[in-house]
Amino acid sequence: MSIASDNNLLWVPPDISDLLTVSVQGDADDNTVQGMLIINGAASQWLNGTLDDYSYFELLNHFGIDPFRFVGEVEEHMALLMR
Structure with a gap:
């Protein structure tokens, strides 16, 4: 599912960089966690x-x-917010 949708449930984080963050599962190995931190x-x-x-x-x-x-x-998400 895309974060940009027409259902009027658009989420805006306090820090715009949060829209570009990634996460990993709690049981991810150290290399995967390190990759997440780098990204x-x-x-x-x-x-x-x-x-x-x-x-x-x-x-x-x-x-x-x-x-x-x-x-x-x-x-897309930002474009919907600015409409």
């Missing part, structure tokens, strides 16, 4: 302008996340 840190850097688009998208791709789909859902 979440990179999201903050990307939004602050200290990490360029190419590097952020490559990082997402490296960890198996389709960057265009992932960021696209956030863009």
